Amino acid sequence: MDRLTIGQMAKVNHVSEQTLRLYDKQGLLCPSFRGDTNGYRYYDIRQSARLDMIQYLKSMGLSLKDIQRQLARENLGEIVTLLENRSEAIQLQLAALQTQKKAVERTIRSFERYASAPPDGRILLEHLEKRQMYCIDSKINFYDYGIEMYEKLLRELKNNLMENDLSLLYFCNVGSILRKENLLANRFVSTEVFVFVEEPLASMPQLQTIPSGNYLCIYCDSFEKEKDYARRLLSAVSAQNYQVCGDYICEVIADLPVVESTSRGMFLRLQVPVSFR
Amino acid sequence: MDRLTIGQMAKVNHVSEQTLRLYDKQGLLCPSFRGDTNGYRYYDIRQSARLDMIQYLKSMGLSLKDIQRQLARENLGEIVTLLENRSEAIQLQLAALQTQKKAVERTIRSFERYASAPPDGRILLEHLEKRQMYCIDSKINFYDYGIEMYEKLLRELKNNLMENDLSLLYFCNVGSILRKENLLANRFVSTEVFVFVEEPLASMPQLQTIPSGNYLCIYCDSFEKEKDYARRLLSAVSAQNYQVCGDYICEVIADLPVVESTSRGMFLRLQVPVSFR
DNA sequence: ATTGACCTTATATCTGGTATAACCTATATA
C-alpha cells in the first residue's frame, strides 16, 4: 500500500506542502494516516481524487469554505445553486472589469491629449462631437467664491453620483456651464457643475446632452485666469465674425496626477459653440 | 478658512474615517493641519482633489503603492506605462474570467446530465459530436493494476497538463482509450489516458480528435465493473448488428462532489463508435 | 556520529480595508 509523505503528495499533485497542511487544518483534505511516533502526514494516492475536486472547484472561483461545505454534505442541488450564484458573480465582475478597462484606455488617451495640448492662451476652432453630461444645479454662483467653494460643489456632485450608484470612474472629466445669455451679458453667474459620462445611461433628470458642432476654444492653465480668458474668447468670437449659438463650457481637461498635494492642478478648455454669421 | 475634521472629510467624500487614517499613515493623503493639543486631523476642502485622484486611480485597479508612487513624483510618462500595464493585466483577467465562466456553466450542465443520466447497466445508442482530447501514453497497462495505478496515471496526465500551462479547469472530464483492435480481440490493454478539452488549443502532439458519430454507450457506476460492462457492450454490438468502427472510450462523466473522502466516486459512460452493417 | 533531506508547529507577511477596544476631547444640556 502506497503511503505518500506530504512532500510526495505535493509533488505529484502540483501543490505546495504548505497548502496541503492548510487544507488539513481546514478539514478539506486530511491525510489518511498520521505517524504514531513522528506525527507525519501520510496520504493515500486515491486521495488525489478529492484534491482534484478541490482544485477544480477552486479554479472556478469557489472559496475554500464553500468547497468544504460542498464536500462535507454531498448535496447535488445545492452545488448547482452555488455554481449559478458564482456564474452571476462572474458576470458582474466581467462587466466591472470591462468598464475599468475602458476607463484605463480613456485615461491613457486623455494623457496623450494633455501632453499634446495647445499652450495656455491659444485660441482654436474645434469640431466637437455630441457629449452627454451628468449635471447638478447647486443654486450657488461659484464665480462669487474661490476655489474652495468650487471644491464644495464638486463634493455635492460626487455625492449625487454615488447616490445614483454611478461609478466614480466618471468623476474625472468635470466642468461647469455658463448659460449663453449670461455669457453674452458678461455676467459670470453659474450654479451648474457636471461630469461628462460616456455610456448610454438610464434616463435621469440630471442628464443633459450638448450637440456636436464647432466650438471656439481657449486653453487655460489656471482656475484664476478663467474670467479673463473667457472674455478673450468672446472678443475672438466677434473679431472672427462668429456668433455664439449655445452655452459656454469650462471643461477640466486633465486634473490627473498633475495634482499638487494641496490643490487641484488644472488645465482647462474654455469653449463656446459658434455658428458662422 | 474651512478646516474639516476627519468625520466631515469622510462624509463629503464618501470614504470611511478608517480609510482616511490609513491613507494618512501610508502617506497618500495627509491632513494639512494637525491639532496641537488634541492631535486631531484637520483637512482642507481642497485636498478633496487629491482624494478624487486617489479614488479615480484606485477604481481603475491600481494599488495604493502604485498610486503613492505616482502622486509622489509627478511623472507623466511613467503613469502612462503603468496604465498600459494595467490594461494588459485587465485583459488577462478578462480572459481568465471568461474561461472560468464557461467552466462553471459546463459544470452546471454536467450536473444536470448526471442527474438525468440513464441508470447503471443501460445500453443506448447516442449521437456524439466531434471531441478533442489531450491524451498521454503512460506505457503502463492500467487494466493490469487497480485504481491506485489509475490515479497515478492521472497524476502524470495532470503534470503534463500543467507543464504545458493548461488550466486545471480541463482536469474534470477524464477518460481512457482502448484501441479498436484490442477491444475486438477482447484484450484489455490500454496505456492511454486523456482529458477532454473544449477550446481550440495551439497544436500539440498530445491533442487528438475523435469524430462525431453514433456511439453505443453503456452506463456504469463503478470502476470495477468496467471490463464486464465493456463485454456486454460488445455483445450488444453484435446482437444489434452494428459494426465497431473506432476506438473504445471509457469516459468519467461525473467525478464531481459525488466524491467519497477516500476515493473517486465514479459514473462512467463506456462507449464505442458503431456503423450500421 | 553526522549530514542532508524531510517533516513538525508556530508565526509573520501580503492587500485594502473593516472592526474592536480603550481612551481622550468637544459641545450642549440638566
Added chain:
DNA sequence: TATATAGGTTATACCAGATATAAGGTCAAT
C-alpha cells in the same frame, strides 16, 4: 459643574488563501 453623546486618538486583530520563515524533530545513508 456634571454628564451625555458625539466624535476624535491609537493600537490591535480580522478577512482569504496562500507564502515565507524560524526553530526544532525525524529518517536514511554514509
